[in-house]
Amino acid sequence: MEKNQECMYCMEDERRDNLMIEICELGVSTVFLFKEQTYKGRCNVVYRDHVKELFHLTADELSAFMNDVAQVAEAVDKAFGPDKINYGAYGDKLHHLHMHIVPKYDGQADFGSTFQMNPGQAYLADEEYQELIGKIKAHLQ
Numbered sequence: 594m595e596k597n598q599e600c601m602y603c604m605e606d607e608r609r610d611n612l613m614i615e616i617c618e619l620g621v622s623t624v625f626l627f628k629e630q631t632y633k634g635r636c637n638v639v640y641r642d643h644v645k646e647l648f649h650l651t652a653d654e655l656s657a658f659m660n661d662v663a664q665v666a667e668a669v670d671k672a673f674g675p676d677k678i679n680y681g682a683y684g685d686k687l688h689h690l691h692m693h694i695v696p697k698y699d700g701q702a703d704f705g706s707t708f709q710m711n712p713g714q715a716y717l718a719d720e721e722y723q724e725l726i727g728k729i730k731a732h733l734q
């Protein structure tokens with residue numbers, strides 16, 4: 594599939610890398626840890642191709658993508674023990690299918706409501722990011 598020259602996911606450029614750190618590749622996607630960590634363990638599952646909507650995938654592709662999403666959610670759940678995982682696919686201005694995996698904790702930020710796209714508050718040191726990534730990876734096969 595053709596890459597979109599304006600898309601940070603297709604181009605794998607610094608716009609993407611300013612926001613997130615690659616964790617690993619899964620079946621049909623790449624998993625990233627968000628640098629903004631208000632919601633501890635927040636990840637992003639990015640589909641391999643520049644696809645706008647879920648319904649543009651074939652049934653097999655959709656199933657494979659949702660399997661990746663579920664795997665990451667389970668890994669985040671096991672690693673950090675949130676009270677709920679939120680799933681978000683927006684992309685109004687960026688038509689490259691990706692799913693936000695946002696762990697929510699009772700009594701903490703925005704529990705019982707929608708997560709903020711970028712609270713811009715919680716940034717960590719490099720070794721702290723690597724520690725989170727290690728914990729998530731430990732639960733991904």
Ligand SMILES: [Zn+2]
Nearest residue numbers: 600603643689
């Ligand atoms: Zn793209």
